Amino acid sequence: MFEYINIFLKSVFIDNMIFAYFLGMCSFLAVSKKVSTAIGLGIAVIFVQVITVPLNYLIYHYVLGAGALAWLDPSFAELDLSFLTFILFIASVATMVQLVEMIVEKFAPSLYNSLGIFLPLIAVNCAILGGSLFMQQRVDGGTYSSLGHVVTFGFASGFGWLIAIVALAAIREKMEYSNVLAPLRGLGITFILTGLMAIGFMSFGGIDINALNKKPQEKVVTPAPAVVEAPVVDSVQVAVDSVKVDSTQTVK
Amino acid sequence: MADNNKEGLFSKSNIKLITNPFNDDNPVTVQVLGICSALAVTVQMKNAFVMALSVTAVVAFGNVIVSLLRNLIPSRIRIIVQLVVAAALVILVDQVLKAYAYDISKQLSVFVGLIITNCILMGRFEAFALGNKPWPSFLDGLGNGLGYGIILMVVAFFRELFGSGKLFGIEILGNSVEKTGLYATGYVNNGFMLLAPMALVMVGIVIWVQRGINKKLIEKK
Numbered sequence: 001m002f003e004y005i006n007i008f009l010k011s012v013f014i015d016n017m018i019f020a021y022f023l024g025m026c027s028f029l030a031v032s033k034k035v036s037t038a039i040g041l042g043i044a045v046i047f048v049q050v051i052t053v054p055l056n057y058l059i060y061h062y063v064l065g066a067g068a069l070a071w072l073d074p075s076f077a078e079l080d081l082s083f084l085t086f087i088l089f090i091a092s093v094a095t096m097v098q099l100v101e102m103i104v105e106k107f108a109p110s111l112y113n114s115l116g117i118f119l120p121l122i123a124v125n126c127a128i129l130g131g132s133l134f135m136q137q138r139v140d141g142g143t144y145s146s147l148g149h150v151v152t153f154g155f156a157s158g159f160g161w162l163i164a165i166v167a168l169a170a171i172r173e174k175m176e177y178s179n180v181l182a183p184l185r186g187l188g189i190t191f192i193l194t195g196l197m198a199i200g201f202m203s204f205g206g207i208d209i210n211a212l213n214k215k216p217q218e219k220v221v222t223p224a225p226a227v228v229e230a231p232v233v234d235s236v237q238v239a240v241d242s243v244k245v246d247s248t249q250t251v252k
Numbered sequence: 253m254a255d256n257n258k259e260g261l262f263s264k265s266n267i268k269l270i271t272n273p274f275n276d277d278n279p280v281t282v283q284v285l286g287i288c289s290a291l292a293v294t295v296q297m298k299n300a301f302v303m304a305l306s307v308t309a310v311v312a313f314g315n316v317i318v319s320l321l322r323n324l325i326p327s328r329i330r331i332i333v334q335l336v337v338a339a340a341l342v343i344l345v346d347q348v349l350k351a352y353a354y355d356i357s358k359q360l361s362v363f364v365g366l367i368i369t370n371c372i373l374m375g376r377f378e379a380f381a382l383g384n385k386p387w388p389s390f391l392d393g394l395g396n397g398l399g400y401g402i403i404l405m406v407v408a409f410f411r412e413l414f415g416s417g418k419l420f421g422i423e424i425l426g427n428s429v430e431k432t433g434l435y436a437t438g439y440v441n442n443g444f445m446l447l448a449p450m451a452l453v454m455v456g457i458v459i460w461v462q463r464g465i466n467k468k469l470i471e472k473k
Contacts, residue, residue: 020448025287026371083347086365087339094332123331126288126369133362182470183463187284188456195452202449 004152007144011156013204017127018164019197021134024127028165029190038169041122042162046155048122049131052096053154054147056089056132060139064088089132097123131157168194269391273399275466279372280403281459282469286372289363290404291451297420300408301401302356303363306349308397310341310367311376315393317341318381325382334377338368372396407454415445 017023024045031041063069064085069076105112122128135153138144144153171193180189279285286307293303317337318325325333346364349357357364367373376396381389412418417425417434425439426432444450463469 022288022291022448022451023366025291026285029284029287083343086343086346086368087336089365090335090339090368091332094335123335124369124371124374126366126371129369130288130362130366133365137362181460184456184460185470187281188459188463191452191456191459195449195456198449198452202447 007152008156012160016160019201023130024125032169035169038165046158049154049158057150094123270395273395278399279396285375286370294408297408300404304401304404306345311397312393315381315389316386318377319386319389338373342367411445414442
């Protein structure tokens with residue numbers, strides 16, 4: 001159970017799709033003018049994320065990964081189709097979005113009317129494909145090892161996205177009444193606002209997830225990784241990861 | 253359409269297709285497309301440069317392919333066709349990067365794959381390539397890719413210079429460990445520039461400066 005809570009908290013607050021990875025920024029900026037539409041799009045993202053991430057996990061696990069086809073025939077054990085990930089993932093995302101749209105239209109017309117316009121938009125939302133690609137990366141890295149982990153990650157990343165877009169929409173509704181410098185009006189101030197919100201979310205990097213663990217005696221006080229001495233971060237991934245480490249230290 | 257055939261390859265309207273995206277019609281700061289990757293890869297100029305080249309290549313050639321297919325694609329399934337074209341080109345770019353620039357490809361990690369859902373691609377395919385001939389589409393893709401690249405390079409320039417005192421990995425301000433150059437006078441790197449939020453703030457400032465100079469881009473109340 002603990003590992004699921006761990007994945008959930010980490011994906012919602014620490015690895016937030018928008019504030020840590022900037023995924024889904026296009027629709028994030030375009031659809032955050034009103035809270036009600038922001039909630040609609042957020043729910044649609046959660047919905048699609050919960051379906052496509054596990055689906056892509058199954059595709060990756062049983063078809064694309066190195067040696068994944070071995071269940072079909074032992075002679076396929078050498079096969080590695082992972083170069084096809086992009087095209088299959090995006091195809092499954094696009095078809096699932098289309099399918100979800102049709103199913104929702106048929107069985108839940110009221111939900112369709114409120115989500116209708118946003119569903120097709122989601123196929124090209126970076127957060128959806130990004131969620132699947134992060135899932136692949138973390139499955140390779142061994143962080144996620146079961147379908148349950150992946151479903152939790154899909155839901156949590158969508159939920160983090162929802163929180164972010166609703167928060168921004170609420171702020172932008174209030175911003176209507178403020179007098180912003182002319183060149184910053186609209187897009188510019190939204191960027192800076194998002195940056196400030198991201199700084200706020202960095203403080204979640206200080207959450208000690210181990211404290212939730214029921215075995216406190218196992219809690220070893222590890223010295224924080226020595227990222228500070230070498231602030232030159234070589235890779236995007238390392239940069240993003242070390243953000244959390246760095247932030248805990250600077251905040252403290 | 254007949255007039256277009258007589259036009260030279262580099263006529264005025266074609267040149268405008270390349271130069272417009274640099275300022276008046278910039279994909280990042282005016283059309284608000286392709287923000288995701290623009291922010292994530294700007295910690296180092298080297299990464300930003302490779303990313304800009306990859307996106308330019310994919311947009312330009314994707315535009316050509318979509319433009320060649322434009323009369324064959326049924327409009328109901330055009331999104332999926334566009335995604336497939338984009339995905340095929342991105343796989344090519346990804347394999348080339350893995351073969352010739354493995355380190356950078358590792359550093360860009362998922363963001364190479366995310367070129368597929370880069371809104372610049374869909375935006376240009378949808379808005380331009382579906383209604384224009386291959387050559388203007390190619391120029392439009394080139395221009396938009398370069399316009400995107402310029403913003404990337406500007407943001408990466410400031411982030412890398414102030415964040416780690418380097419440009420393209422070369423130490424510009426001296427060595428921070430051995431305290432040479434500017435560091436001898438007590439200057440320290442602003443590590444905050446390397447973190448995620450500063451990318452957003454930097455783009456905000458770029459937009460501010462651009463609109464301060466180019467008044468007609470200012471949004472109405």
